[in-house]
Amino acid sequence: MHLIVVARIIGILLMIFSLTMALPATLSFIFVDGVLNAFLTAFAVTLGCGVLLWLVSRGKQADLGIRDGFLVVSLFWTVLGLFGALPFYLAEHPGLSVSEAVFESISGLTTTGATVITGLDDLPISILFYRQFLQWLGGIGIIVIAVAILPILGIGGMQLYRAETPGPVKDNKLTPRITGTAKVLFLMYVSLTAVCTLAYWLAGMSFFDAICHAFSTIAIGGFSTHDASMGYFDSPLILLLCSAFMLFAGLSFSIHFQVWRNRTPGQYFRDSESKFYLGVILISAIIICAYLMIAEHHQPWEALYHGIFHTVSITTTAGFGADDFSSWPTFLPVALIMLSFIGGCAGSTGGGMKAVRVMLIGKQGLREMKQLLHPNAVIPLKVGQHRVEAKVVSAVWSFVAMYLISFVFITLIMMALGLDSLSAFSATAAAINNLGPGLGEVAANYHSVSAAGKWVLCYAMLLGRLEIFTLLVVMSPGFWRH
Amino acid sequence: MHLIVVARIIGILLMIFSLTMALPATLSFIFVDGVLNAFLTAFAVTLGCGVLLWLVSRGKQADLGIRDGFLVVSLFWTVLGLFGALPFYLAEHPGLSVSEAVFESISGLTTTGATVITGLDDLPISILFYRQFLQWLGGIGIIVIAVAILPILGIGGMQLYRAETPGPVKDNKLTPRITGTAKVLFLMYVSLTAVCTLAYWLAGMSFFDAICHAFSTIAIGGFSTHDASMGYFDSPLILLLCSAFMLFAGLSFSIHFQVWRNRTPGQYFRDSESKFYLGVILISAIIICAYLMIAEHHQPWEALYHGIFHTVSITTTAGFGADDFSSWPTFLPVALIMLSFIGGCAGSTGGGMKAVRVMLIGKQGLREMKQLLHPNAVIPLKVGQHRVEAKVVSAVWSFVAMYLISFVFITLIMMALGLDSLSAFSATAAAINNLGPGLGEVAANYHSVSAAGKWVLCYAMLLGRLEIFTLLVVMSPGFWRH
């Protein structure tokens, strides 16, 4: 490993990241909301640490190996998560403890959107903006890492696409081509956010709310500037617009990239994962809407937009709320949380296990049943026209197993820390799937969870966001041995 | 398919099964407990239907194919489960409805041990005996099917053993060698039950209770003749004896068979699955005992035997209870129920996903982490000295995926039918893992579950007992198409 070069990269990342605090500081200066000092201090500390790391490691050059890649990706969210907590800790108004500040920051950066703050509406404007901006930044970080970096490390559902598109995929070095891809992804991300802002603004949000909610919508983050979340605007139009943008952001940016470059929107409906993702959400939305109408006696139009909004919000792992969710029978939210384990497409800002993996497991299960009836037949596993390599299938299975084992362990730890079973289940699912809100005592926010519980959930959020293996590999003794 | 030959086999099975009712009928005649007519009627109906099926299909001979195998195995538990419900439905005393009677019968035959009856202590002696006997019969049925038949169908963890021992495993016909193996297995099963009866009797149970509890211990069934289950006897010695026999019955009868034939008890500690199974239970028991002592302030000796008994009872999926379980903090029973997903060894009477499968998944996860660090290395997956075939690994993954997907679906259905989340989760886990008791409103018995809920749980019990795929394959359109 080249720890000194890793330190240099983290130094540079911290310097860039410090700008995240300069923007809200400007806002705080203009609107005089009383938290200017907090942002300036956080900015100075983050920039200072970044410069220090950069100076220490200056002049060192080396090709990064695969281990360095794992380390950089893991540190990206942990280190930035810790420094990102500074404004929350230093600002007088939300008045958060260390564990709360770190929880809020990691929840933002991982686009989880679980919050420990009550009274969002009364928060200083710069803090509100900072929270949303953290999510937006986390979102683009995920896309770049998932589309450009993780495939090189052999992690993430994107390797399935690689199997379909020939190219220089076997090299283990982080090559400069990442920069080129990253630029286009960033441009697309910014454009999408701009369109979403405009749409929200035209639909009736204030300009500030429109930007803030566009940030957390495109990032599939779920943070809001209001305690009532999307319910605050009391507008079916906004709920439906939000659903559309969440749905779109939950598609793979790798596909968006191809559509953008080749001007072929039909690609969305030719891609197996996109079809599966859209199909699952469509069927779920129909069932939820029908249930609301028939069993809960909602008005048809109300059942329609509430059903669609909540289905999309939870299954894409955005986690936005609207007012009446908690009054539904428990089985509906639990069913939706189960769907959040599927989550978005690989290479989107969505969380969960990713549609492509779940699709592959379903296909494999059906294949196995055919195989049982025809023991001597050779039945290939296909995605679209392409046969899936055994190596890829095995990686996907391992991912799912580790994901579920981690989920069970963390749920048990949360129960041991005092949460009731429904709260522990939903809090852990909401954290590892980067979903956000849970049920029971963590339905509105995570304020009541103990400090230890918050740290455990931070770990779960990172685990989910880092596609399990990135973090597990870095934490394994074998990683450090050589 | 040769439906007529399948009918003939089911006819013969029903004729044999009718004897199950003759025995309690005799008991009822001797002790005059008022349910003689119920047993005689059930006996006559079952025998009659068996003879009828046999007469209709007399003289038809054909080699059974793989589809017939799936059908016979699936019908074994469903048809016998339905006929087995007759005495419960007809007898005046427990006074069960159709759904309750079928639930009790299937719960017995699948060795689940979930009950709908309260006031066991006041039940007619013949009914009590019949319940225990159903479990014992189900137990030997499972062993014979798992060790001798399922491997031929390509289902069940036993194929892992087959991969290690060369032999005529590729033929798709149910060969006569099943009869030979079955005889030895039956002999071992009877001997083990006799030893267990003797041990319980010497430890202070009445002779009737000793036989009855030996039946449900060796079958890892969990039915008892008392509402207080094993707690009734108020004897640490009995709890520890019970633990030892459950632990032993949870080992594979395929290994018992080899030890019996070769006189090599050391084999238990050389077999990978047995080591994993014993290791998991040992570590769990230590954690539970320590927790009871430290966090719950139990006396050391009390913590020891309660901890061991409950750990073994739940992880082997026996499901016997002792009085203080419900007073423990929820996280302990939930943790134990999670362990029941591992269950016994393949080819034992235990339920769950089976130790060998979980072990394989753990190994595969670790292998994957090594692979990520060494992308170009070829790292084989081994069990003991033997490399596991890719085909076997893929079958195991599919099994686990289908198992968990079924679990999630059924849990959601149970919630939709009105159970709270903890009860729905635990009831479904207890059914599909063939464990028995749940938590919350199904902690003591399943009386309060709606009729629809009972049918769903019956399906879950069958699904678990038939190793998922047997039932899913028979229910798939592809099975009937050709």
Ligand SMILES: [K+]
């Ligand atoms: K989210």
Ligand SMILES: [K+]
């Ligand atoms: K049981």
